[in-house]
Structures are given as structure tokens and as C-alpha cells.
Amino acid sequence: MPAAPADPLAGKRLLLAVSGSIAAVKVPQLVSALVQRGAQVRCVLTPSAAQLVSASALASLSRNPCYVEADQWLASQPKPLHIELAEWAELVLVVPLSASSLARLVHGLADNLLASTLLASEAPRLLAAAMNTSMWHGPAVQRNWRLLQAEPGLLALEPASAGLLACDRRGAGRMREPAQLLLAAESLALHGANQDLKGLRLLISAGPSREALDPARFLSNPSTGRMGALMALAAQWRGAEVKLLHGPLQLDPAILEGLECHQFTSAADLELLLKQHQAWANGVVMAAAVADHRLQRPNPEKLSKTDLHQQLLQPEAWQTVPDLLQAMVVAKPQQQVLMGFCAHTGDGLAQAQAKLSQKGCDLLFANPIDQADAGFAAPTNKGWLLQQGAAPQQLGPCGKLELAHQLLSQLNRCLQDLNVPTGF
Template identity: 60%
Template structure:
């Protein structure tokens, strides 16, 4: 089993003056529980909103305050020590003031000077009032930050703010910030999906039998949602067509979500979004059969057996429909959840479906498959190419699949001078973050 990508990492948490600072203790606690080493820096405004004592207790490290920056008791400036100690930096929340200081190179506070001295990946999660977020100055500063190397910016989400305004300005959910930190370790900060649009399906469908019963499966939607969010963190615009999900709600932030229940509803949503997509990942676990006419009233136990044996029809193959109607150059990744002889069944399915790539994974092994945090399997490509993917987190597998999908070139886009065939990228260990000097 692969280790947690955040375990053992030295993570510096910078907290600036936004009411979202009250969520910082939850983040710090979650990071420590996952085995990370954590140190915190508070701006003067943030000191009024969150307790330095609480952060020190949760992190098991002293919390750095503005008054600590210069002292005759230390031989080196604190902001240099902090910058060189960190392997990753999490700014949560990032206020408009700290953002302006950072992008304009001002080092007049401990946090601002630490950011200027940092040479490691930074995850920056903005949070502020909607009017502030939409002001021209903040928008310009945010655009400039997006061009910084080693920075992964996460804009705020929409919701009810502390000022009672409904709008964009809420800091990204803690569970999404943890996922984004994982992504920095697994893949880095490059936005190689920038300018591309990905369409993802996820979760199960539910085909009603009567008002109380339905045909469905145990899919949680985790694999598809992680694919969608990983692509978004790598710069893609993502449309997520999903059935009923059992995942962290914050993982859906920043995605264009299209919730459905039945296979027919999913087919309509996929067809509507297919023309604009550069690539499609069909991770949903779609039901194979449905009632030709769902019953209007709940059946009694005696009538149920008869109803289960008749009145069903096959659901059209949604993946094959997408393949048949795709525009030129569109890449399509299929999924095959199998038991038994997985690879043999997957090869047959790959030839029949006509998609560009197919990820086949077993669902009959402990700790893998539907609802599990980990998966494994085989990635099938053209020319009988097969690459085994060892057991790993679904987030790590999602990044590998996205890289393979990005590398693939449909025949219409192929370079005639290029060598024939296509090689699935070999598995590698999580990307090491740039090493910081020991303090």
C-alpha cells in the first residue's frame, strides 16, 4: 500500500486576515493527523480571529507572530528560517491585502517576507467579500499571481458569506485544500490541461422499479470526481455529469456539475456537453437494464418476484454512443469495472467499445473497487498496449490517467512523421517537491 503523499512533509500554513481564518485549526489538525510536520504563521489581522495558542497546540510547533520576526535571541531572520524549512506552503486564507503585498514584492510583514523568500510550491486559497473579490485591483493581482512559478491558486467558491452576502468569496473547503496539497506532491504545479475542456461522468445511475425500489450499484463516484478535480487543478475546465454521489462535498467545488439519476438523463447531459469537450472520461457505473415502464405504485412482496423477472430492457451503451458521435480530435477514455479474469474481459470490451483508452479495474479484491479509497488495474491503448497500474490512491491513479489521456493523439491529429504506435506512460513515484534546506 502506498504511503500518504502528505506524510512526513514539512508544510508551512500562512493565515491572513479573513474570517475564513477560523477554519485554520481544522486544516492544521487534519494535516498533523496525516503525518505532516506543520508550522503556522499569523498576520496581525489574523491574530484577532484565531488563537495562536490553539494552532501551536494542534501543530505541536510554536506559532509565528509578527512580533517574532526580529529578535536578539535568534541568529537568523525568522522569515528565512521558515522559508527554508518548508517543503510546501498553504495560504489559507489569502486576503486581498496579503495578495497585494505578495504580487507587488512587498516584504513589510512576517508572512509577506516569508512568501518572497520561499522557493517551494505554494497553494493559495483566496477568501474575501464578493465586492472585494470582484474589484479590478484584486482581479488584476489574482491574474498576476496565476503566472507565478510554483504557485497553485484556488479561487473562492460561491455561498453565504460572513457579511450575509450571497456570492463568490468563500475560501475553498478544507477537504478540497487537502486534495490540492496532495496534487502538488503527486503532480506538481504545472497546468498542462490549461485551455482544455474535459467532460467526466461519475457515480451510479438508479433505474426505478417502483416508487420504493430501484436497480443500482455500490459506486460512490469517487474515481470520476477525483478525475474531474485533478484535471481542474491542472488547469482544465471540467463538466461533471454524475449520478448520486458519496464523496466529500467540497470535492465538487469549481466543477460545472450536472446531477442526474437515470441512464437516460445521463445520456442527455453527456450529449449536450460532448461537442465542446476536448476529451471525455466515462467513469460512471451505468446500469445495464431498466424498466420499460416503471411502476407507479409500490409493489407488495408477492408481486415483486414477478416484476423482477419481466418488464426490463437493455440500457443503450452510453460510451459507444459518445464514440459514434464524437467530433474530430476528441479523446475518449472508457472504464471497465470487472471481476474474475479482468484483463481478458477488458480486451474484448476495448475492441467492442471503440474508445481510445480503457482503464480496467477489479472490483472483487479487498480494499479496491467500488467505494474504496484505492484502486488498481490495467490501462489499455491502441496497438494492444497494456500498462499495469499498481494499487494506489484513486487520486494518484486519476493523475496517471489524465497524463495518458493528454499524451494520446487521435489518428486525425497524428504526426505523419512520428513513429507508429503509442506508449502508455510508465508508472513513477510521486513528484518530489523541491527540497528546502534544513533549518
Template identity: 50%
Template sequence: MTKTEDPAPVDPVVGRRVLVAVCGSIAAVKLPQLVSSLVQHGAQVRCVLSPKAEQFVSPLALASLSRQPCNLEIHQWDPCQPRPLHVVLAEWAELVVVAPLSATTLARLAQGLADTLLSSTLLATQAPLLVAPAMNTAMWDAPAVRANWQTLCRWPRLLPMVPTRGLLACDSRGIGRLPDPELLLQGIRAALATGGVADLKGLRVLCSAGPTREFLDPVRCLTNPSSGRMGVAMALMACLRGAAVHLVHGPLSNVPASWLDPLDTCPVVSAAEMGVALAQRLPQVHGLVMAAAVADHAPGVTSAVKWPKEALPNPLPLQGTPDLAADLAARMRGDQWVLGFAAEHGLDRARALEKLRRKRFDWIVLNPVGLAGRGFGNQPNGGVLLWADGQEQGLASQDKATMAGAIWSALAGELHRFQRSGPRPTVT
């Protein structure tokens, strides 16, 4: 068995060259927050603004936050510069983030018009383009805009982040909002981790996340301190890397609301509800990620009204809840895979591997609990990814979105060619 020590955490953003291209949209006011966040996470950031973008966001603010001069239209043909600025910027970038992408710049790119510094840079670069449109819903739905968007999405280097739904600057509600800076940051992480390749494209993934609650009466329940952040991070990172993702989750806490925006979600409360929702979606997917912390027990007696304290059953009778992970794995086809999670005190590999074999998982993530700064309710996490044959990969203590990206990076190649010969083996 190959064992690995706990590696140093590696955030894909650290030290990377990110060019932020800002177009003319009121959503540009969100960009200083994104630029600040990128710099705080260790990225090298430069900004380029379209002429209209200068009316919405301060070049001085972006220059101050990025610690680099802000590149404007007036700088395009500076006689003091030996090379064209759009070529310099295009060659410098490892990733270009176009946010917000306006309908005007979208049209320029679709038609190959290099009549501004920003559009010239985007056409000249060989770096991946992470593009996030933002506009009024009617504009987004306009046939010409949709045709331009479809043209752009055929670019091999393009990574789209479609607009989200919500209240728009025109006071209407609909699709057209720029993804929040926190969600854009995760998209940037995913793009840098894969070199701009949507390495999970074509896969349909079903994820579970969060705790379940088993109610004794309307105000009392058995549950656990899981926040659901790890499971949601697994779902989000799969989505940002090109997979079609269904997320079934229990009550969430400490999870950015924006992480749910791109996902097909199904909220549930109890283990029974989660089991039904997962079973309904299971036949349509390539694989299952069981990251939910399903309650092991439920009250043996329940009441539809609040029990007086003095009338509470003592001791409280308990009954076991279904083992959802094992039940679902048992009914999966030979061409479907399942990744499980095991929360154990310390790094007990033997116990995690026993659980992998008993529940018929293909891989399992061993999460140590009882350690400071890891496990339930914490933003950082870490552990070990284990294969059935004893192969393993250490997962550094890091924020859960970065850890999710590391797990997908370790498995991406196997997932596309996954095929079990014969039925899923029965554990003896």
C-alpha cells in the same frame, strides 16, 4: 506486454514540507483542521501567521497540531537567529499554502510589499504557492481586488483555488468562502504530485460518475452500489491540475460535498438522461472519462404510481440500456480521446483489453471487484491502467483521490499532444 505488480501506495503528501501561511480572515478558524489533516497524512508542516491572523486562530493550537513552533511577526528579527526567519521559511518549503488569503495580503503581494513576516516569506520563496482567497463577496468583486488578483495569477509559480459560494460570516450568501479543508487537502495533493505545475491546463475534460437508476415505479428501481467517488475524484483532480471540467453524475453517496464546489456539474438519474447530457457537451471537449457505473438493464414495464406488492410483474421483464461509452466513443473526432473504466472480478487484463478495443477506448482502467476494500462503495480503489498496445501501469490500492492523481500523472504528457490520424478505428 509489460506487466507490473501491485505497487505500494504513494500519497504525494507523505514526507513533504508544507508551509501554511494564514492571513487575517474569519475563515482562518478552518486552518487547524487542515494542519491536523496534513500531519495525519504524513506531511511536515510549519505555520506562519500574519499579525491580524493571530486574532482569529490560536498560534498555540497550530503549533500543537503541526508539532512545530508557530512563526509570528514578533519572531521576524530575532537577534538569537543567525539568518532572517523569512528566508529560512522560504527556503524550507516545498509548497506554500496561503489560506485564507486576505484582500490586504493580496494587495501586499501584488505590489511586492515585504513589510510583514508572512509577505516577506511569500515574496522570498521559490516554492509553488497554492493560494485560496476568502472575503466578503463585495470585497472580492471590488475592482482593486480583482486587479490585484489578476496580477497575482500571472505569477508562474501560482496555483489558484478560487473562493466557493455559500453563507459568509457577514450573513450574506455569495462567492467568498474559503474552500473546505478537505478540498484544500486535495489541492495540496495535486500541487505536490505535479511539482506545482498545472499539467492539465488548457484541456477541456468531460467526466461521468456515479450509478444510474432505472425506475420501475416511483419507489423501486434497478441500480448498483457505485458511490460515484472515483468519477468525481477524476473530475476534481483534473480541475485542480488546471483542466476545465464538466461532470455529469448520477446519484452520489459517500462523496465529500466540497469536491463538487469547483466543478461544472450536471446531475442526472437515468442512463438516458446521462447519455443526453454527455452527448450535448461532447463536441466542446478534448477528452472523455467514462467512470460512471451505468445500469445495464431497465425494467421493461413501468408505472407512474407505486405498484402494490402483489401486483408486481413476476418475473420482471427487463430491457437493455444503451451502451453510452461505446456510443459516445463512436462519434468522437480524431483529436478527441476517451478513457474508460472496467469493473471486473480479479485483474482479467484480456477481458479489459477486449472491452477497450470493442468500445474504441484509448485507455482503460481495470478495477478489480469482489476483493475486500476495493471497488464499488469503498473509499480505497486500485487496479491497472492499460494502453491499447498492451502497455500498463499498476495502480496501488489507495484512496480514490490519490488514485485519480496517479492516473492523470500517467497520461498527462500524452493528452496534450493527442491526435489520432484518421477517424476512430472500427472494431472488427
């Protein structure tokens, strides 16, 4: 059996810096998940954070000491603790980032262990803000947040735009959930905090379509939508403006926080969304798994098994779903790059080369669905990436987020070849 692809977080030295927000109570869940992925984790608590989460609990979960303010100048330290931690860390996660720690960071203050460590660190950083809604929207915090965006080497995630906070307020301020933070940490390990897609607009589709047979039944496929959703997240974290069009997903909704999402159910719904948004985008990624056929007229009432069986056997009851990717090729602006996906079994490369020629898109990723480490619902993926006028590239097997970054890099190279303007 071939070896499983290496986890990008395995063996990574991660410093988890926890500041004083009630969202700190979610940190143990994140620490546990990182350790299970094979990361080496050390934690630092501000005095306020130490009132909310136990240093003993984080030390137990991380299998390493958890440092608090009193540890900074211990005589037993061979060098200042903030320097030792800053040099040790390959990635730094500030989770949560409070208003106070945000201010310290952007104004270069070094008045506690966490702030001193952040100033001394040169590692890529992930920062997840969390605070009361009024605090988040306050002019001083918003000014500091804008200053933070200009800092190199970091990925800053603003709070979720809505939700119930610990103070009973509803609105922006809740920290992104650990499920998304874990993916963001993985992205940082894979690609750093490089904002190489900044200024680009990407339209990405994901998930299956559902074609109604009657009110109780539909025709669909096993797509979970994970590949397309991860491409959308990776693109946004690399600086692109992203719109995600998605069908019914089999994913934790928390990982989509911060994305502009438009939902569809049927192929007709997706067709309408594509017509509305295609012209907006520099690049389009069609990762959705769209049905090939649908009933001409879905039944308004639930059919018996016998009646449904009889209707499904009538050829005149069916119609072919329009080829949405081919329609987009016809409608695409001159400086737009289209990437399609196709699922296959057997000799996928030959099938994909024929489809690339037939559909006329710029890029096509051929995804084997008859192999255990690829395709629908698999945690990993692999396949062939085809480009007009270029030799096929074999990608994977690797995690789907890693593949998402590889595909986005190729899409970006195609856009650069077209001299697509950015920042408009």
C-alpha cells in the same frame, strides 16, 4: 499482507500561512487533518490573523511552533526567520488569502513575516482566497487576482461562488472548505502546480445511475463517484476546463466546489447530457457506473413485495440500457480521446482486452471490484490501463487522487499524439 500505499502528504514539510480573514477560524481543522496524514506542519500568522485564531491552538495541533510577527527578528534565530521558513517548506499553503495578502504577493511587498516568507519561498504554493463579496468583485482585487494567475508554481483557488458569509452577505467570497483544501494540498504534493492541461476541455462522468422500479425502489450499484470526481478536480487544478456529469454521489459536496457540474439520475439522463456536451470536449472520461438493464415502464405507484417480485421475473418487462461509451465512439470528433472504465472480478485483464476491442475507445481502465484495495468505496485503487495498439499498464495500488493524475497524464499524451490544439 502487502504494505498500504504511502500517503503523498506523509513526511512532507508544509508551511501554513494564515492571513486576516474570518475564514481563518477553519484553519485548525485543516492543520489537524494534515497532521493526521503524517505531514510536518508549521504555521505563520499575520497580525490580523492572530486576532482570529490562536497561535497556541495552532502550535498545539501542529506539534510545532506557530510564528507571529514578533518572532521575525528574534536574536535567537540563526538566520532571518522568513528565510529559514522559506527554505524549510516543501509546500506552502496560504489559507485563507486575504485581499491585503493578495496585494502584497502580486506587488512584491515584504512588510510582514508572511509576505517576506512567500517572496523568499520557491516551493509550490496553494492559495485559497476569502473575503467579503464586494471586496472580491472590486476592480483592484480582480486585477490583482488576474496578475496572480500569471505567477508560476502556484495553485490559486478563488472563493466559492455562493454562500452565507460571516458579514451576513450572500454571494461569492467564502473560502473553499478544508475537505477540498486537503485534496488540493495532496494534489500539489503529487503533481506540483504544473498547468500541463491548460487549454484542454475535458468531459468527465462519475457516480452510479439509478433506474426506477417504482417510486420507492431503484436498481443501482455501490459506486460513490469518488474516482471520477477526483479526476475532474485534478484536471481542473492542472489547468483544464472541466465539466463533471455525475449521478447520486456519496461524497462531501464541499469537494466539488468550483467545478461545473451537471447531475443525472438515470442512464437516459446521462445519455442526453453526453449528447449535449460531447462535441465540446477534447477528452472524455467515462468513469460513471451505468446500469446494464432497466424496466421498460417503471411503475407509477409503489408495488407490494409480491407484485414487485412477479414483475421482476418477467423477461419482457426489461430492456437493455444502450452502451453509452460505444455510442460516443461512433459520434466522436476526429481529434477527441475517449477513456472508458470497466469494473471486473476475476481475470480482469483478459476481460478488459476483449472490452477494449469491442467498444473501440482509445483508453480503457479495468478496475477490479473484488479486491479490498480497489473498486467501489475503497480509498485506494488499482487496475490495468489499456490503449489501442499498446501494451497494458498496471497502475496502483495507490490513492485515488494519485491514480487520477496518472490516468490524466496518459490521456494528455494521447491528445498530444493527435496534435490537439489548445487554448481555443
